[in-house]
Amino acid sequence: MTDLLVVLGVLAAAAAGLWAWRRYHPVSFWYGVAFPARAVVVYLTWHHVASGCKLTRNRRRFRLTLDAIPVVGPASRSAATVVEHKRRVRRVDVERAPRLGILRPTRLGWRMRLRLHDGQVPADYEKAAEGIAHAWRVHSVRVVDVRPGYVTLWATMRDPLVDVITEPETGELLTVRPGKLENGRDWVIDFRTVPHWLNAGATQSGKSNLANALIKGLAPQPVALVGFDLKGGVEFTPYAPRLSALATTRKESVDLLADLVGEVENRMATCRAHGARNVWTLPEMLRPVPVVVLVDEVAELFLMADRSEKEEVSKTATALLRVAQLGRAFAVHLIVCGQRIGSDLGPGVTALRAQLSGRVCHRVNDPETANMTLGDLDPAALDAARAIAAETPGVCIVAGQDGSWHRARSVFVPEREAEQAARDYAHLTPDWETLVGSVPVIDPAA
Ligand SMILES: Nc1ncnc2c1ncn2[C@@H]1O[C@H](COP(=O)(O)OP(=O)(O)OP(=O)(O)O)[C@@H](O)[C@H]1O
Ligand SMILES: [Mg+2]
Incomplete structure (x- = not known):
């Protein structure tokens, strides 16, 4: 009896210890206890799960079998049936699951x-991913890497995008951390790697929140921020202290875009004179301040009330396209937000979209918008975009120019936080007239 009490006491203490470990140090608990236990379950059930998800194949194998053979002869006349066991080599079909490599833990x-x-393709695993996730009771399973003959699956225990906590500022020039990726890593936008971005989504899907996160992350950096807000300026006017220029009407937009094109051409002339291919290879003292241009609701720039506006719209479209085409090498970056950005908006929009190599697709109302935004990415990315629920604003599919994509969510940045950042760093705002008024620096010796 005492022994039993001691055993029960030890078990209770162990259970309490594990509970406390999990509660107070979940990361080490995951690596030390939960993951090894999961790995055992995965290896033990893989054959069964693969069979249920139709990933197995039948292979012919030679097997040694022990066969029962009825003995014919005098013995068979007796009441009991007499059988003799014989070993035989037989060809049998064996169900084989795909070979599973070593499981590597992630956070x-x-x-x-x-x-x-043989004969399988990665798409077979994409189709089976949801079934595998259900079988192992995990949040999601995704194909993340494909090599000839191999795929890497990545299982996530819980959705890390339910609660996103991060600080957009990174301390690195032109780099912002606007949220988290589904793999638990930071979502990082680096304009020097991917110079222009398209931020699409239905109304209330989180486009402006992402713009707020970018403003909060860029405000403390030595960059010039420029806004186009044709919704009467309601979105960007509160950030005016940190904006070097803001256009709220079509007329202002035409002028501001002309300034931007002029600025890009100035930078180009400076680079040419110094034999530099881009502003980053210029001597530091000549390097111009990077410009990040935010366009909220791009459709407003292209909408025509009547034919008299046709010329203005066409000027706007051409100038925006020029900024996109030439700006990348000269540190003029674009973030274009819109509910749709398709050819229905007018000529030039498709060409503009092609220049915006970074893509963010929030919840969309129609599959076509997801197609337009994510282009010809993996069909699984389009499915993931269509599956974003209205209850999770800020969740999006992010694609860089390398073709890889991630589910991500921006950190919630209310307007007052972005406004505060704009006020706090107002002293860093470069003066627009000085910036665009400066003549190209041409070294006569060059
Ligand atoms: N990452 C996020 N986390 C939590 N809530 C969010 C997030 N992003 C947006 N929201 C919520 O969703 C609401 C709508 O977001 P937002 O204004 O950014 O949408 P929008 O796409 O710009 O819509 P519209 O097209 O109407 O301007 C916000 O007021 C905010 O409450
Ligand atoms: Mg908005």
């Missing part, structure tokens, strides 16, 4: 490499 789940059966 929120694990990665695992699988060897494809």
Whole structure:
């Protein structure tokens, strides 16, 4: 009896210890206890799960079998049936699951490499991913890497995008951390790697919140921020202290875009004179301040009330396209937000979209917008974009220019926080007239 009490006491203490470990140090608990236990379950159930998800293949194998053979002869006349057991080599069909490599833990789940059966393609695993996730009771399973003959699956235990906590400022020039990726890592936008971005989504999907996060992250940096807000300026006017220029009407937009094109041409002339291919290879003292241009609701720039506006719209479209085409090498970056950005807006929009190599697709109302935004990415990215729920504003699919995509969510940045950042760093705002009025620096010796 005392022994039993001691055993029960030890078990209770162990359970309490594990509970406390999990509660107070979840990361080490995951790596030390939960992941190894999960790995055992995954290895033990993989064959069964792969069979249920139709990933197995039948292979012919030679097997040694022990066969029962009825003995014919005098013995068979007796009441009991007499059988003799004989060993035989037989060809049998054996169900084989794809070979599972070593499971590698990640902060929120694990990665695992699988060897494809002959005739299988990664799309078979994309189709099966949801079934695998249900079988292992995890939040999601995704194909993240494809090598000839192999795929890497990545299982996530819980959705890290439910509560996003991060600080947009990174301390690195032109780099912002606007939220988190589904793999638990930071979502980082680096304009020097991906110079222009398209931020699309239905109304109330989180486009302006992402713009707020970018303003908060860029405000403390030595950059000039420029806004186009044709919704009467209601979105960007509160950030005016940190904006070097803001256009709220079509007329202002035409003038501001002309300034921007002029500025890009100035920078180009300076680079040419110094034999530099882009502003980053210029001597530091000649390097111009980077400009980040935010366009809220791009459709407003292209809308025509009557034919008299046709010329203005066409000027706007051409100038915006020039800024996009030439700006990348000269540190003039674009973030274009819109509910749709398709050819229905007018000529030039498709060409502009092609220049915006970074893509963010929030919840959309029609599959066509997801197609337009994510282009010809993996069809799984389009499915993921269409599956974004209205209850989770800020969740989006992010694609860079390398073709990889992620589910992500921006950190919630209310207007007053972005306004505060704009006021706090107002002293860093470069004066627009000085910026665009400066003549190109041409070294006569060059
Ligand atoms: N990342 C986020 N986390 C939590 N809530 C968010 C997030 N992003 C947006 N929201 C919520 O969703 C609301 C709508 O977001 P937002 O204004 O950015 O949408 P929008 O796409 O700009 O819409 P519209 O096209 O009407 O301007 C916000 O007021 C905010 O409450
Ligand atoms: Mg908005």
